[in-house]
Amino acid sequence: MTDLTKDGTKINDSKKILKNTSLYEEGMKFLMNTYSRQPVVFEKAKMQYLWDVEGNKYTDFTAGYGCLNVGHSNSEVVLAIKKQVSKIIQPSNIYFNEPQVTLAKLLCNLTDFGEKVFFANSGAEAIEGAIKLARKYSTDKYNKDRYEIISFYNSFHGRTFGALSATAQVKKQSLFEPLLQGFRYAVLNDLDSVKANVNDNTCAILIEPIQGEGGINVTDEKFMYELRNLCTEKDILLILDEIQTGFGRTGSLFAYENYNIIPDILVVAKSLGGGMPIGAIISNNEISKAFVPGSHGSTFGGNAASCAAGVAVLNYFKKHDLIKKSEKIGNYLFSCLKNLQEKYINLIKEVRGRGLMLAIEFKFPIAGDLVNLALKNNLLLNKISDFTVRLLPPLVITKKDINNLVNFLNKTLKGFDENEKN
């Protein structure tokens, strides 16, 4: 059974959980239809919990697509933002502001290679900046044709045209052709496929250490190491997209630390801002000097409010030893999911990921139903395909929250399993 809003948009009744649907209906009416919206409107949130407009409490296993590693409205971040906005929000980028300089310095100190930072407002924008920086560095150094970039099938780098051109997923790209030229695509964890795409015009290789939107596909250690060597040998820049894997998500501050390599350009965003819009590219002096006044810019990039939030986020990690704690809790969640896989071997094909970036892949297209049922049980999960559910909780999630989720999964999968058998 379905309801219709005034403009005829269907609300699937099986999904409807709000008693008072007026805000949802108005959202459907006044906002462009770019997401499959869940039938819930949130009013407030604190750390790993959210409350809807009717006061119901939910536990978050999505962290706003991974942008809330330190939790929703983390009080240390909120305080820093409040203090900053009452002083100055954005003086303009022809002047420095204090949080911007402090955050840039912190990011350089926290990476093994970082000497310069450029701030953007989002992940996609930061990727655009990285593409421009890599092209400019390479075309300045070699010749005007050295602008090709190799990225990977099933990757996700954002929705703007440069980032979309790097996002090798037919379903996302095909609606918007022609794309930016100069992109080639290789198979993840297949060095021969990369080598087959390298030529004299290759300026960079762009890779996520773990493909997030593409299905939680983990890049092999050996492959990453060989990729690094290939890049060094041919003076190709290795650009790591750590927009989703960064800031403790995979058990270390940055995922590249698990690989014993360093990138030439590191792209971060999402959780750096603790919920505020920010993106950044980090590189060394030699590469960064390809950007000169006029090469690139952003009105709001590096604004004092977002940077103050970023400084508070990085301080929070240190003060609360969040990375160590999250690695431990990630291992616990992974072992619980593995136990479920053993128990529901007919249903679960694979459990994969690292830290608190995990996926459950099913043998049947039950991800949507599971996510809808979870919502009715006050748990927020994210489906990345009909077969796969992604778990990306705020890193402050507790063992109790995880046990609650595991009980729900156990109960629900038991029902699905019995259905399958009948």
Ligand SMILES: Cc1ncc(COP(=O)(O)O)c(C=O)c1O
């Ligand atoms: C790995 C990766 N790169 C880039 C992006 C794009 O970031 P944004 O949505 O902030 O533009 C995302 C967003 O999900 C991402 O996961």
